[in-house]
Amino acid sequence: MTRTMSDPTPQTTTVQNPRLRLLNKLRAGEFPVLTFMAIPSVRMAQIVSLTGLDGIVVDAEHGHIGDDAMHNSVSAIASLGISPVIRVRGPAHDILKRALDTGAHGIMVPQVNNADEARQVVASAKFPPQGLRGQGSAFPAIAHGLTTPEYMKSANETIITMLQIETKAGVENVDEIAAVPGVDLLFIGPNDLAQSLLGYTPARGDEPEFVAAVDKIIAAARKHGKWCGRMTNDGAASKEGRKRYDMVSMTGDTKAIQNWYIAELAVARS
Template identity: 35%
Template sequence: MPIRLELPQTFHKLILERQATQVGLWVCSGSATAAEIVASSGCDWVLVDGEHSPIGLESTLDILRAMNAYPAVPVVRVPVNDTALIKQFLDLGAQNIMVPMVHTVADAEKAAAAMHYPPRGVRGVGSALARSARWNRVEGYLQNGSDHVSLTVQVESAESAENAEAILAVEGVDAVFIGPSDLAASMGLLGQQNHEDVVAHVLNTIRAANAAGKPVGVNAFNNEQAQQYIDAGADFVAVGADVQLLAASTAALAEKFGAYNTKG
């Protein structure tokens, strides 16, 4: 009897089912071991970052396999809104894709089309060759492919914040994720993601997503600001990254014990 496999629930559907803020961590190191440590921490989701890290196709595959034993949901951020790249990440088994720098409706439509087979989209067909369908061991994958993928687009510029309502209305956009750092930079406020004007854009986007009934997330490594966004209606937040946490904890240890090294 042939083996028939089932795929996990997609990220946006899990958010809607759980009806609780999903707390996430980033993996930026490129290490499958670090990814497994993060995934086994008890967090709800993990952002596997292919935009600002050395994580490519092969390392994403290793990371997904390392995370597979744990309930944390992997969300893979591709480096750019590129149809061919999105196809490759989907085919290696990344069900939940995040696309950065989506500024316009046209950008959102391009990303959405890349996620789905014709006639709904333009995704190339290669399920028999790909881990996405577990090499055709997921019954009906081609016919039901859209049920197995989730698209999160990033609102991270003043332009995208102004277009947020229209972007949210695009068919195939399942969730939005706000990037305050790039948003601040686009507003001439580089490094000032806590600026009141930046925060206002974030809060407006959260309200727009809530009104549209679509999950909305935000990156907030500052604990107080993360709580502010949760209170405002954010459905998922990213509160730290493997490299950031390692940098902070090692520096703290070095500073603490370095004070004891003075002799005399």
């Protein structure tokens, strides 16, 4: 069971839900800015949510995030009007199901390498008849501000499915990945992409192979009517990203804390 071209998607949905800040900004072309959160704390989720960001990627891949922290963070983020996204640790059906049952407004799946993997993700992310997702939790509807029946009717066409393109194989197959119905956004992971293509990270940004890969990913997204985003390190890079991307996720909580202290300690000790 998979989606077809005729099924409504986040790009084509007519559902109006003011709680879905990320989706609404993407549809309006307003260039949402997100960040990553790796520290498992409701208070961290609340503090970051109050900064004016449009979404927070709760990082269950590389962050110190387990199931409890994932649920608690999504609840805290959504309650403050920000869109929670879960970066899962892999594409397995049970992992995606657990992430979606938090009430996440979107999922981000790392290291997608081919169209078969993309189809597997989509099948796990969608309720029947478009997919294989099971229903049994009262929690996901809460973060959407809906009843469970309302959530069941709208989830397939409002939850954003983001696939990370960050390997050589992913770049080689990106056109086929982007063509899969139900894939909504291609997200560039620049560090892993550089490591895969160049053998080191971070990329300088001017390496021909790296530049060509980024261009190819963006072109595939545009060709198939999908959104495209990437991770950025700071506000300047995020502002520059407006020229090419539909959204960015700007650094993360751990780096933000470290960078502030490093900079201020340098001043204090000067």
